[in-house]
Amino acid sequence: MMAICIQYRDFMTFRIFLLLAFFGSFTFQISAQNDPKWDDTKSKDWPAEAKKVSIRSTIDGSEQPAYFYAATSAGPRPLVISLHTWSGDFAQKDTVVNFCIRKGYNYIHPNFRGPNNKPEACGSDLVVSDIDDAISWAQANSQTDPENIHVIGVSGGGYATVLTYMRSKHKIRSFSAYAGIYNLVDWYHESLGRKAKYAGDIAAATSGNRDEINIENAKKRSPFFTAKPVTDRQNSTLAIYCGIHDGYTGSVPISQSFNMYNKLVSDFNPAAPFARVPQEYINLMIRERTMPGGGDQGKILGRKIIYKNHYQDKISLTVFEGGHEMPPGDVLAHIPSKNILAIGDSNGALEYGWVNQLKTLRPADRIINTCISGNTIGFDNQDKKELNTLRNVDQILLKAEGKPDAVVIMLGTNDCKAIFAGQLKEVPENLDKLIKQIKSKTTDNRVQTPIFIVSPPPFGEDNTLADKYRGGSKRVEYLVQEFRKVAEKNKCYFIDTHSKIKTAYKYLTPDGIHLLAEGQYLLASVIHDEMNPLLNADTR
Structure with missing residues (x-):
């Protein structure tokens, strides 16, 4: 055949x-x-x-x-x-x-x-x-x-x-x-x-x-x-x-x-x-x-x-629309393309996740996806050290193969699990430590790599969630406000995806935690729109 x-x-x-x-x-x-x-x-x-x-x-x-x-x-x-x-x-x-x-x-x-x-x-x-x-x-x-x-x-x-x-x-x-x-x-x-x-x-x-x-x-x-x-x-x-x-x-x-x-x-x-x-x-x-x-x-x-x-x-x-040619115009508009390091959890690790959606919005950029399902900012989720970003920040930065032009961090969902509820106040402190570690390793000649802190997305209602995530909606709302303060303190950029998709969230998630492809695209669009004016500025 x-x-x-x-x-x-x-x-x-x-x-x-x-x-x-x-x-x-x-x-x-x-x-x-x-x-x-x-x-x-x-x-x-x-x-x-x-x-x-x-x-x-x-x-x-x-x-x-x-x-x-x-x-x-x-x-x-x-x-x-x-x-x-x-x-x-x-x-x-x-x-x-x-x-x-x-x-x-x-x-x-x-x-x-x-x-x-x-x-x-x-x-x-x-x-x-x-x-x-x-x-x-x-x-x-x-x-x-x-x-x-x-x-x-x-x-x-x-x-x-x-x-x-x-x-x-x-x-x-x-x-x-x-x-x-x-x-x-x-x-x-x-x-x-x-x-x-x-x-x-x-x-x-x-x-x-x-x-x-x-x-x-x-x-x-x-x-x-x-x-x-x-x-x-x-x-x-x-x-x-x-x-x-x-x-x-x-x-x-x-x-x-x-x-x-x-x-x-x-x-x-x-x-x-x-x-x-x-x-x-x-x-x-x-x-x-x-x-x-x-x-x-x-x-x-x-x-x-x-x-x-x-x-x-x-x-x-x-x-x-054309023939055998390179059309006149700025054929180098994609240069310098950016080297963007993405750090996140399962919503970024999915094939249709926000990181790959961001790649379609920024095709000239190299976006290094280090997102891992179950990843946290500073806890050994499931007793696994590899799911603790603070423990692995050096290895993550090595994956950029050089100084990244930007770092995008969307974490916090797994830090809101019920098992970590008693340690909620540690999460913003861990984010502060993570930012400082990244800055210490990416600052070159006093030029700092821009870091974008993205709020974790909303949680669904408790009756839609698995037991391990119950009560997470209030915890994640607390983190959104605290993450904003940590970002401002460290002179990072804060991107609030939480409030922008909250109203429509129930239509964008099958389980109250992970987003469908449409929701992932919305996340990526918000991130792209916030990043674009800053990354596309001529920094010479």
Whole structure:
């Protein structure tokens, strides 16, 4: 049955390909040969601040050129690696450099063996090494924040961006790939049907002969056929973008982006069907060049969003109104993305809990979820030391892998259990100790990491609660007021979710303690709305 389904899918894809090739052949024969306006491979116009540098290859010892800008701002700054397009090289005009100069970000535009029409280029081992060498060189020659490294590219640069995601040795915060090519075998046949030069480029890169492709070599150079990222990329985000009309008015069918996204979601979690794009949606968008019934998905870079999907905060797909392009606008708006440490209990640990809901509201951020079911602020719940945050604060902070940009704490529900009723006054004291411990370990050069204290949510009526939580409603109301005082005393931010959802609480909980997905989203929305103005302020 599986073989029949695959054959049918391939047959449908082939039919769509034939239609595209037939109706678009004349356009592609003319336009695919020339550089579009955004992909100006002939312009060498670089701002004076960007300097031409040379980087020695760690593989073959050759000198590889690049354009480089070192931020002049004091202290560590983000590093942006911008990757050139399919037919370009390091000298190709790149508007990303202007954003970096204006924002005060470090920047490098490496060569990685130039145009993708020869064996040493086009996803080779040399290419991967050159990009890694450029990142290492830029870090050594600038004040770079090692937690704030970002890769971006469009078309062939999008291809190189996802190749870097799959194979780079570096810890990289975000990858942004626009209109990329991820399966060279498919693109060879797609370009061959359009009589585009790219078929010859792929053949030359994989076999040394523009008239003959080496399939196995093409697979080796394709991100789509890479088994999984060389690191687990748990702390990275990959955003894949494509214009709905690409493949009609451009050279790369949007199926390249859909298939790469679905492959990566499956790599992370084969049991996450709702995060993948259904094949019928893919067929529909290729055929209709829109998404009927898709509703208002908002905008990105001023373009209407046709379709979007994501898997947690790790991978996202956005299809916008446009073609083969990276739309003009601030494509670095997600930088510097924030490193947020979340500390909580079962309401945060749930797959649909407030932490994962917050990730959907802040997709550019890395949110480290350390929530544990049964967690307290300072009690050994169930006689388990691992459920006492005060005992484990050092290990929790280590999970941030560096200084967090913010800490969000939502605890107190389990501290309100009946078994701890006689120790209720200790809970605010324990919170005070916890805050002081976190501050002592995250304050650097007198710059304090912002800490957000979130009130625990309400409790249900006693007749809806398990015995261990009976009487908790009054106890949690007491803690809300005391937590506010502790937060103010320690110059932390207090977020009162309790009062904002109290009226509707009975409709949002199945057991008076845990919230349904709708309630978790409300919690996350309140937290996001309170945090956003503070975290998005420029702190330079």
